[in-house]
Amino acid sequence: MLRLIRRSQVAFAHDVIMAAVSFPLALYLRVGNALPYFVPQNMVLATLGFAVLAGGIFWLFGLYRGIWRYASLNDLSRIARAVTLAIAILFAVLFLTTRLDWLPRSAPIIQWFLLMALLGGPRLLYRVVKDRSVSRAMARDGESRIPILLIGAGDESEAFIRETRRSALAPFEVVGIVGLTEGRVGRNMHGVKVFDTVDNLEATLDKLEKVRQDHRPRKLVLTGNALRHPDIGKWVEIADRRGLVLSRLPKLGDLRDGIADPLQIRPVAIEDLLGRPEARLDREKVRHMIAGRRVLVTGAGGSIGSELVRQIASYGPARICLFDAGEYNLYEIDMEMSEKHPDLPRYSVLGDVRDRVRLDQVFAIEKPDIVFHAAAYKHVPLVEHNPNEGILTNTIGTRNVAEACRAADVETMVLISTDKAVNPANVMGASKRLAECYCQALETLSDEERGKTRFVTVRFGNVLGSTGSVVPLFRRQLEAGGPLTVTHEGITRYFMTIAEAVELVLQAAEMGRQGMTAGGKIFVLDMGRPVKIVDLARQMILLAGLRPETDVKIKVTGLRPGEKLYEELFHDSEPPELTATDGVLLAAPRVLDYVLIKSVLAQLAESAQARNSERTLELVSQLVPEFQPPEISVSSILAEQQAEIASRPIDA
Structure with a gap:
């Protein structure tokens, strides 16, 4: 808990400093060498005032409840709203007090883009560095990870691959995907290739064995609509014939509702063999x-x-x-x-x-x-x-x-x-x-x-x-x-x-x-x-x-x-x-x-x-x-x- 508090305090201090830097830097980008001719008192008051104002707004918008390691578009959207409000209030106050006689009208626009870069850039860089370190850890531990082939190239597959790439402790390595339709065949999902359709499942397994022996899947994992595919019984027999284990991922709705682990793989239950979609009810x-x-x-x-x-x-x-x-x-x-x-x-x-x-x-x-x-x-x-x-x-x-x-x-x-x-x-x-x-x-x-x-x-x-x-x-x-x-x-x-x-x-x-x-x-x-x-x-x-x-x-x-x-x-x-x-x-x-x-x-x-x-x-x-x-x-x-x-x- 203390560690989390310290990290949020560091992130808060970083953002307040960036807010303070953004005001004079935006003016410099606008006026260049003419910056020394501005009244120092106006510059200092505006910079300090904006730093305090921005700090309060950033905290109010909950920018420090998230984790930089998992920075996402939602975090960027929250930052954008906070920055927009802070700059709008700053320039409204300056207009009421000074009529903006000493400030160029384009300065707030320049400051908005600049502050977005100063706040969002470090978060993105931190995630990239962490992801690369995870990739290196995964490469080191690759031999101990279980190679699997996903059946289905939908959202569940994307979420699962993303989590395996994110976590160094993930026990699985996705070595390929077979789609239910031809729509995504030949494309990549986070670097994992969609080899073919499920109609050519055995040919795909042969291909993976020829590429690298350590890429030979040990599990076939059903995702999304594959759980209600009419050929699921045939896949059970293919898995048995090749000595593979047939498993399934949680439904995407379970992941969204927080009742399932994204990396969890479950045994196929007899209920999964009905081979038809679930009815949608009101x-x-x-x-x-x-x-x-x-x-x-x-x-x-x-x-x-x-x-x-x-x-x-x-x-x-x-x-x-x-x-x-x-x-x-x-x-x-x-x-x-x-x-x-x-x-x-x-x-x-x-x-x-x-x-x-x-x-x-x-x-x-x-x-x-x-x-x-x-x-x-x-x-x-x-x-x-x-x-x-x-x-x-x-x-x-x-x-x-x-x-x-x-x-x-x-x-x-x-x-x-x-x-x-x-x-x-x-x-x-x-x-x-x-x-x-x-x-x-x-x-x-x-x-x-x-x-x-x-x-x-x-x-x-x-x-x-x-x-x-x-x-x-x-x-x-x-x-x-x-x-x-x-x-x-x-x-x-x-x-x-x-x-x-x-x-x-x-x-x-x-x-x-x-x-x-x-x-x-x-x-x-x-x-x-x-x-x-x-x-x-x-x-x-x-x-x-x-x-x-x-x-x-x-x-x-x-x-x-x-x-x-x-x-x-x-x-x-x-x-x-x-x-x-x-x-x-x-x-x-x-x-x-x-x-x-x-x-x-x-x-x-x-x-x-x-x-x-x-x-x-x-x-x-x-x-x-x-x-x-x-x-x-x-x-x-x-x-x-x-x-x-x-x-x-x-x-x-």
Whole structure:
């Protein structure tokens, strides 16, 4: 601290001296040998007065909060403003006191340029000297620095190269760049050449190896838009084949916000392999929707529900209600909220969406303005073997929540749906399609019939890292040494991150409140292109530093009951419509009559509660003709009923 104070004092003294020198020197440059004929008293008073005045203004403008070593255009701009003000005040005072009878009118202009040079020049020279010394230090330490090749020739690359040149302690040396386009090929960035486009990545690597062996890159580092390039999976394999490590730089926004080190290189995460750009959202509109309102989230302890709670809490709701049937999951998210948002009023409720009485009680107490319905059974094989439970939670539970919203005059209900609801091949998908149908039917009613509530449905695919998804399964299998199990070599799925999915849900909710889902339209999140699960398994093995089929096997186990080779986001009769928000599309409605679906769902609730699987599936297929119910034997029905009886509590 003392050292910093001394340096700022030295810099201040330097600038005051330069200010004092600038006045007589400007006069000399203007009048030359005629300077001795000026009145000495005027010269001395003006020089001393300007030195004091300039010193005060320089300090006021914060010229000494910066570091000369990192002098920049911002510092130069600050100096220019301070010098302009100081000279303007000096000559205004001289005009008022002496009418400038003894001073040439061009003197202030000459003094301005002169003082800018006297203040800015030493700063620039100091930085140049320091940079050269750093370059020499880097040259001495070059052998210990890791040579890397950057993929992407954008702002992130420039910032990273600048920092490596600036810091003698930087552990990396950038030996080349490959661009995503041809725009900057052949040009230099701080002396580092952009060799080629990424399409010729391997040829560039060969070229660098031939130039100098010590220039052979040991890391490939992704920057900027390279993190969302569709060929990122191919780069993983190239890196593995050549014995290189694939890494990534922080996003430029993280650098600007000060939450990342410019020299930090991170491992490539599985989320980076989606191969599509992130959706750009209007968070201010979402904030306007959430701030000051009462929000209720069902399934608040689940993967999607808990992320919804986190993001909603950050927008400043008046109150939030966490509703979940799972005690431990609810406890975890409740504890997280108490630590991160202790001042946010909240109410954590143990309850089941199957229980309409419990829902009505909670809605009467909480009086929510917005309800996000994320509670659902989503594991396809389990729901396939327990169809009545899936229907009771996913379909009847949604009906219960929707009717509770109508009764409590909730402004907006948002249903979280799934791509498995399109041409469903399993009970889980069919149960979610029925949930969609019910909310769509309500949305088609007149304002008088529907009440105050708008019903918004958002459909998307698999979420990376959610409970029961393939990525956590692969991670567990990797930790156990393999094999990684894939049900079919050709199976594909749509993927997005949990945070991105929830952001888009919130954006869709805000758009739905404006009436965009009128007539029963459904929001569908753009998931990019589908990913082959076997490729995902192979890339996860490579990112773990292992070799597929050599270190870790990939085993094909066969499709599970109700599993499809590929999922769809739109039905053939649901042509997608663009919206003003990137990543959010609208599906044209396939709407059922509200009276019809209400009647059939009442029958469905009875058959599911009676655990009559055959009748349950028959009713489902009536409303969802694409769904073909599996053959159910009498023995399986009896076994299910016996299991249900055995699970009931015995009265004491």
